Amino acid sequence: MTRDELLKALYDETLVGNAPQVLALTQEGLAQDLAPEELLFDALIPSLEEVGARFERGDFFVPEMLIAGKAMAGALEVLRPLLAETGVESVGTFVMGTVKGDVHDIGKNLVDIMLEGAGFRVIDLGVQVAPEKFVAAIEEHRPDIVGFSAFLTTTMPMFKANINALEKAGLRDQVIVMVGGAPVTQEYADAVGADGYASDASAAVARAKELLACRRAAAPA
């Protein structure tokens, strides 16, 4: 297989979520001396972006998005240590959790998978995550983004409580805040002072990348 054939095959197999093939092709690519970042940036990430685009158009459905994300995450496990060696940074670090008072996690877990598929390092704090726990995790992991998930109109106000806790801990400026969940809207996200909102897992990844790019462009060199 030539370099281009291999990258094309890796792209195609990721698109259909064939995890064993994605892993095999990743290993074959490395054996053929392709750079880990080539596999990542010229096949895996574009493929996941295409998955996201198809989902947005209604051509792909949730399970297809999930298996593609999982296939990509499998390849990343192999690539991540190599990328670290070569000094290629992960796309970003994302601390995630369902807010205090809320035990719903299905939507949050979908977002986790898609973020990992997009190359983020995801630290999931689980459900019923109190503001002080978010603060502690942000201090420990220094993420680029923190995500708050809520499924109920009664637990959504925890977004504001979490943001207040970040402010009090002096962390608000150091981290991008994203919010989401079934009842959440852009207006609500704006009202509580979040930096970003997305209506589904695929949009969350796109928004996360966008916010990160903005933040990095604005940061002093």
Place this chain on the structure above:
Amino acid sequence: MRTMLRSGSKEVVIGDDQPFCIIGERINPTGRKAFQEQLRQGDLSSVEVDVARQVAGGAMVLDVNMGAPLVDEVELMDRAVRLVQSLTDLPLCIDSSVIDALDAGLRAYEGKALVNSVTAEEDRLAAILPLVKRYGAAVVMLPNDETEIPEDPRRRLELVGRLVDVATGRYGLAVEDIVIDPLAMPIGADTTLVNRTLETIHLVHEKFGINMTLGASNVSFGMPDRIAIGAAFLPMAMALGLTSAIMDSRSADLVRAVKAADLLLDRDPWGANWIAAHRARQPSEGP
């Protein structure tokens, strides 16, 4: 076991010897951007269409949920309950996670409502069950507590046992006024999830024989051809003991699947309802 719901003038019974109780899900702003915007302006005009279409489709009870962000849910619930009761004589299911909104809905409601819902969290039980008792309502109870939504059906069964004990013991509700929600999950997120819901239905039916309802549309979330998925799921769940669902009663295909299951499970003696529905769809003939 029979759970009786009532409006000012009409009674509906949920039970395993009754036709499946179709609760219309549509009066709910979740995922409806235009409706959310209207509610923020205090505009309830689209409720009228939702009521008419659901009633025409075969709803027997209507769910009323005003849970949009940045609205006064308490005031909206009061107004919505009065409005819906002025448009239909079907009993209502008053649906909110905001306790004051449940209170407002119950206060505004004429008859015996179904309250949707309470979890096995102590503070929620303590706040909601006295309301249910005071207004003489029935209540949907969910087997999840402050730590988790259990995956294991046996764990859900344990929580159902605790819910029944607490509701009947500590709060003096009649067991007939408890409707368990066995927790319907999206098949698209994990194809093992619906088996667990079905198993929970089976276990709860065997052990307690009490009525159950669930949000049927949850099952097909994120998948194409959602109605067909619901039309397969509901009859399976009905065969195992599900006696009601909060569902899209505007869909003729979905409602017909439920009615066929009623017939097949002997909840439509001599097929009278099935035949009558067929006949009603025929062009009328002269004498």
